[in-house]
Amino acid sequence: MSALSTKRIVLAARPVGKAKEDDFRLEQAPVSDPGAGQLLLRTRYLSLDPYMRGRMEEAVAIGDVMVGQSVVDVLVSNHPSYKAGDVVLAQTGWQTLSISNGERLRKLDAADFPITTGLGVLGxxxxxxxxxxxxxxxxxxxxxxxxxxxxxxxxxxxxxxxxxxxxxxxxxxxxxxxxxxxxxxxxxxxxxxxxxxxxxxxxxxxxxxxxxxxxxxxxxxxxxxxxxxxxxxxxxxxxxxxxxxxxxxxxxxxxxxxxxxxxxxxxxxxxxxxxxDFLDQFSDFQREVSAGVSSGQIKYREDVIDGLENAPKAFIGMLEGRNFGKVIIRVAD
The missing domain is CATH 3.40.50.720 (NAD(P)-binding Rossmann-like Domain)
Incomplete structure (x- = not known):
């Protein structure tokens, strides 16, 4: 039986008016071993985005992990398309470890662009x-x-x-x-x-x-x-x-x-x-914008904050315009 546990941030209360730090709760929870066709993922970077505020109204249940996309490392893979050591984009939510069945994952190549761009200008x-x-x-x-x-x-x-x-x-x-x-x-x-x-x-x-x-x-x-x-x-x-x-x-x-x-x-x-609704255009977007980033024609800025525990405060700050660039939480190096 697995002895692993994840640190995660869940929705503690529906926000009334502006979101508050009390609307979130940091907790520890056990993580099972990955089964057949599954992967164990470790979150490296978590994206914070304005759409999450809308999800707090009804889409995320009280006590559930806040939704969000992350750059993750594959720690263990029982899936034929991925191996341990791969770096991928995944919908893990606000947590350090998670189990995936391989759906909605996309491999990243750090040799081409910084992996954080997959959450921002190239994401x-x-x-x-x-x-x-x-x-x-x-x-x-x-x-x-x-x-x-x-x-x-x-x-x-x-x-x-x-x-x-x-x-x-x-x-x-x-x-x-x-x-x-x-x-x-x-x-x-x-x-x-x-x-x-x-x-x-x-x-x-x-x-x-x-x-x-x-x-x-x-x-x-x-x-x-x-x-x-x-x-x-x-x-x-x-x-x-x-x-x-x-x-x-x-x-x-x-x-x-x-x-x-x-x-x-x-x-x-x-x-x-x-x-x-426009995912059929994603390859065109990747080709055009990645070329612009490579040439220096397209520029971007990231606002990176350390520690999953700081995600609620950073999220509220983003909604109030205190960030400067794409807000990313560095969960693990």
Whole structure:
């Protein structure tokens, strides 16, 4: 009988409003030996992503391990496609050891790129940016693209793909350091601090010809500032609404009638999407973006925090914009 145990973080309570550290619980649990066709995995890096906040509402049961994708080492393999020592991506959740039946695994090669890129620019966040821009936004040369959370793993690639397509990229980020990174390192044409009291006026100045693509991943005040500037036939890919997590009712007046009228009159395309609906495009994404990373044309930034026990605090900080780049928990070296 196995004497192994895993350290794991489970959902302790449904969040009311903003997520709190008390909504999580760190515990120890036994791990069985892998059976026929199974693998024993050790988590090396854990990805923290905004979608997890939505899963806390109902998808994760109280007492269950928080969901999440990880870079893991295969410790023991009884599966024909994997061997001990392989490094793979897996949906392990927030825990140090786990058992897998081999489904939804993808091998990584550390010789090509740092393995953490599989959780960021070459993984799910990067693919989200790619789907939203290449398949929905489809920016054209000379058009204007606006994206919030522009220093994060999704927004940073959105703006760079816009520039590669010949469009202007306007990024909105939090604070002077992030804005400097967006403009000077990532190559956006303009960077605007979302904390500015005159955000709407600054965005209007930055977009004298209006907005052709607004990549929506935040909502709230940024959406309110961008909405009046949308041009006729503008495209709005919607991948998230981070500012609205935990809100029971939207603040302020009912804007739905005016919004629907604008969609009608301007012929807008507003499309929500989940990147997993486009997995047939994943190989194209990998080929294009990995080539850009290799050449230095596409840049990225990671925010790595040590220790699984620090995941709840880091997760809450990410939702509040305290991170700088793709948030990754280093669980084990």
């Amino acid at each position: 799910m966040p990067g693919f989200t940016a790619y789907v939203g821009m290449r398949l929905i936004g489809q920016p054209k040369r000379g058009e204007t693209v606006v994206v919030a959370a522009a220093s994060g793993p999704v927004g940073s690639l959105v703006g760079q793909l816009a520039r590669i397509a010949g469009a202007r990229a306007v990024g909105i980020a939090g604070g002077p350091d992030k804005c400097a990174f967006v403009k000077n390192k990532l190559g956006f044409d303009v960077a605007i601090d979302h904390r500015a009291p005159d955000l709407a006026q600054k965005l209007a100045v930055a977009c004298p010809n209006g907005i052709d693509v607004y990549f929506e991943n935040v909502g709230g005040a940024v959406w309110a500032a961008a909405w009046p500037l949308l041009n006729r036939l503008a495209r709005v890919p919607v991948c998230g609404l981070v500012s609205q997590f935990g809100q029971q009712t939207p603040p302020g007046p009912d804007r739905l009638p005016a919004t629907m009228r604008q969609i009608l009159v301007k012929g807008l395309t507003v499309r929500g999407f989940i990147n997993s």
